[in-house]
Amino acid sequence: MRFKRYAADVTCATAGLLIGITLSAGSLIAQEGEGAVGFPAGVEEIARIVAVVGDTAILDSELQIRLFQLQAQGFPVAPHGTPEWTSQSRTILNGMVDDLLFLQRARRAGVTASPGQVERCARQIYDEQRARFASDEEMMLWVEGAGMTMLQFRNMSRSQCEDQELRVTFRMQLERSADLPPVIVTEEEVVEYYEEWSTGAPPTPALVSYNQLIVTPQPSGAARDSLLARTELVRAGLEAGEEDWDVLARRHSDDVATRESGGELGWVTRDVFVRPFADAAWSVFPGRIAGPVQTRFGIHFIKVERQRGAERFVKHILLRPRITDADADSARALGVALADSLVNGADPEFLAGVFRDQLAQEEIRFDNIRLDQLQARFGPEDQQQLLAPRAGDVYGPLNLAQAGFTEYAVLQIVSYRAPGPVTLDDVRDQLRSTIQTTKQIEALVADWRDGTYIEIRL
Template sequence: MKKKISLLLLPLLWVMGFSAKAQDIVADKIIAKVDDYIILKSDLELAYQSFLQSGDKLPGDARCGIFREMIINKVLVAKAEIDSVLVEENAIDRELDQRLRYMVETYGGDPDKIAQYLGKSLEQIAEELREPIREQMTVQKMRSEVTKDLKVTPSEVRKFFKNIPKDSIPLFPAEYEVGVLIKNPIANKAEKERVREQLLSFKRQVEAGEADFASLATLHSEDLGSASKGGDLGFHDRGELVPEYEAASFALEAGAISEPIESQFGYHLIQLLERRGNLYRTRHILMRPKPSEEDIKTTELLMDSLRQVIIENPADFQKIAVKHTDDKGSRANSAMIANPNTGSTKLLAEEMDFTAFQVVDKMKVGEVSPPLRFRTGDGKDAIRILYFKNKIEPHVANLEQDYEKIQQAALSDKRNQVLNDWFLDAIKEIYIDIAPEYDYCGILQGL
């Protein structure tokens, strides 16, 4: 049967429906098959409930729009398998670790509260999240592969903007440009030694046959992504992990355990599981020394001194921040907070993290905040100074002020068309079957 589809670039709302209660999930039934992949009715209902809770809007029937996106994602995953487009396990581990840390923070930093509310341990949640995350990252990688060389010329940008009906030209809200200087408090020697001794104790227990390395990793490792797998990081090639970790791993015999190794992530206790030439498989227990209140206050005093220098020389903020920051991301962006969607330095209020916006919203352009405590994405305590560089007032979109955004919109439009054309070709290689009761969505009509 010939059918047609338009490609939507919606977020994956359905990765894990943690907010849904078990009694709300409808009985499972296969409602679509895409090659070897299936979509269950409960998958769709969980995604739909998540969409309703998000407050977002979709044109037409939202349930059909979400169902269409789920089918498209399955096609992308199926085609990735055909084309051997794979996501590395360490990338999945990092994403899983970040999501688990966010969940722990949401529940007040207590994993037991998560288990109490959801009826699942953190390890069970990690196991359930791994494959949906793999699928999401595979979808993102496939989309990136299809459109990786896509560009728009200035004439294409102007043409795109000219073709927008006058009554549809958007009114852009206020935008902010904010600089940031970040320092990570350094734990004192006594705390570092405590962590080292704890890891050495684990090593002695395993070597004496009193404990199992994997069990200790599950219980104690602060790398939440690998902890759910007994600390197993899978196979890696040279250059993929931090140098200190790699060097210690290659110095081990299979089954042997390292001394505690320090890296930018904390202290690792490493066990080599297997080596095949330059490929090696390890598991580890990661523990991070925790800065004391005194350590944090010492960093705050340093940051306050830097703030005074910046106040006296505001034009030199970026130069000072790039020199002193501990954050590689902002250093690479000339000490400016990058827009997570476009990579530019212009941010809508909702594109800043909430606590940063609360501070900036009370500042005047050119002002520098006092040192502020916050938690980084990987769960570390840190101190930051914010510099309110510029504010662009609300205005009707125009090429002079908004070229970057219009360029991104033109590129997105071109990307959608390329992805749609790619999909129409890809679907010829892939079997798709949709349950009759969902034919009303018209997802594949006309092909």
Template sequence: MSMKPNVFPVKTLQALFLACLCWLPAVVYSQGFIDRVLVVVDNVPLTLSEYRVRHRQEAVQGGRLAPFNGEVDPELLTLMIDERLQVLQAEYRGIDVTEQEVDASVELIARQNNMSSTALVSQLERDGILLQEFRASIREQQMIRKLMDAVANSRVIVSDQEIENYLNAHSELRAADESYEVSHLLIQIQDRTDDRIASERENMHLLRQRIEEGLPFDQAVREYSDSSSREDGGYLGWRRSDQLPELFLEALRDMDPETGNLSPVLESESGLHLLKLHGRGGGGALVDQQLIQHILIVPDQQNTLDEVENLASRVYDQLLAGESFEKLVRLYSMDTQSRDSGGSLGWVNPGSLVPEFEEAAKSLPIGQVSKPVRTRYGYHLIRVLDRRSTDMANEIAANKARQTIFRRKATELYLNWFQSIRQRAFIEYVGIPDATGS
């Protein structure tokens, strides 16, 4: 069987942006099956057994392919090669996915299919699917998504002029969104078994009943909540609708601050939630902002994660010794968006930074530099220059425009970036099986 030339089809990579987490990647082979290498991708083999697993998923779930008869589909094989290259790139950058993240995705997939996690596992077993391979496929897809995020966020720049041009062409975006004054109670679920989830759900309903019977919401938060706002009684202040998860918005839209200000129990990947609505506004929202500088050091094929961590520690020592932050930004920072402005990220809104970065910044006294903070982008040295509360209503439209432009440019950039990665990659087609797969 002849293979297509080693030319990367853009439509194949675009399909990766729409790839579903819910693969079905396991199959039981006959005792006579002999595995073999189909392709070597940057010195990592891609085997016939891996292909058969993926082909079966496409046949059973996607319906695009007929059951495997020994013929290798070139388009599917190309897609698998592209995914393997992206996983390798993610590993080079130190990107990882925790077991807790995989657990949360498995639970989400179960909920999307209206079943419990236990029922999902039982269904996988009935279909001949190995749970460990199902989890492995989820982990790989999450690594690819994190890689896409890292590449886009480290390289895409949206200018003020682009935003203004977009707003001029979409004047309807200048209308202000509704805002909510809200408090939040969160119960995290560490051991996400069905029994534990059911138990915590029952406890949350009992706690909600106690609040309705007179227990102050802020007292309940301080005693039971796992959220970062616990010491403030769960008070989040005024939040615009675009600063709140859709799960919260659906509940808040049906609530009244005078007659029905307590939400039902809400459930997400992060745990169980209760909201208290204090007020509703037409767009004005005071937001606590931070003026932040940072130095970002990123791992690559020449520098391992450990080497980058050591470099970040040495830069931190130089800062403690009195070296200029702006000078070290110019020497070491790999954030192209902020490097020319002394590492400044400007005034940063809550929720616009990755959690590890945001938590470190919130805990810093003004003017003090953090120790190296690891995120999926690399290692950061962070300095908070100032804090303020400001009405952000007039910036809602600009934020929406920025996000739209960013997504378009990020997609284009990632496609071009990966095209160059693939052109430089070592890809060798080794063997194609005959119709028996032996």
């Protein structure tokens, strides 16, 4: 399809994968204090312009390098001088023109490349090339055989990565904008794209949709009273303000992983927390404290220190209850009762409401979850129960080990899909959206071409 190249090109760029090294016009200019960059053996150096894009030239040597690299990567390149070579070269050259148009527009729009991403990309290129050789010396000989020093090779890689990062970032900005030109996507285009795409698509894993209830053991008697007393002690310390937060966290928190760092959880997004914790942490302004908040893990005091976009820098003090064997047995018995109720047709939402004080306050319905990911949450014995789930099956109580205690999960299978090929219905909306965006970008590029002086001299 005529829009397939754009989709594949940006997919690779977004993943940070650059196959080979592509020289831009600026890459062929010698770095200050260095000799000119040479070309691989067998590639003729001809200072001839094959295309002009605005005030920028694309050299024949760049096109030769691109063809040489494609051939080295296993892509069939027609013999030089044949009509097939000319047609292939023009196609590649037009792609280079489009890339240059993207780069020019990105720079005009003030787009900048992330230095960290550029360095990671350049490092990946180096590592991928290094893996082809037995030693550093062998790679150095290969680079020198191409007429470059290792410094020139690294600089060239970094320059290419920066250009690619600019193009990808700019394209992502365009895709999020609301003023892309309208286009029409037909069902025939979706089907054709699916047939091309599905030939290399991996099969889908086993997927399961289910309802879940998690029973959390509740402290009883003296353990509950002790937890309440500790909660009041921490609250009083925070309200008095006589001691630093980090001091209180090191003294009182039961979260051994974060206690010594003052309960620091770092920069996090809302979706990484259980619902009660997230609701509390996102209900206060930076610099404020929320709590006490009860979750399945215990009682939390939460401090939000800073905010940047959707992220917050969060600390917490966790007070865990002491769970006795009797508390665990009581929770397991409730899990058995819940499983029996589901087997007899009870509504899981209704059960969650009735027993809300004894259940983890989390989502109940989960759709299209990989079966292996669901199994991984449980121990080997419980995993065996989930080898061949069927719609309507109820499992549990299954053990969910937490720090210091065990919770019990009850699962009701809503649907199960065996492993198999990806169907058109699975990806129809995704493919339609991809085609639509790609055609919109193509229309933009066509407008840029119309408004830019472009001369192809091949």
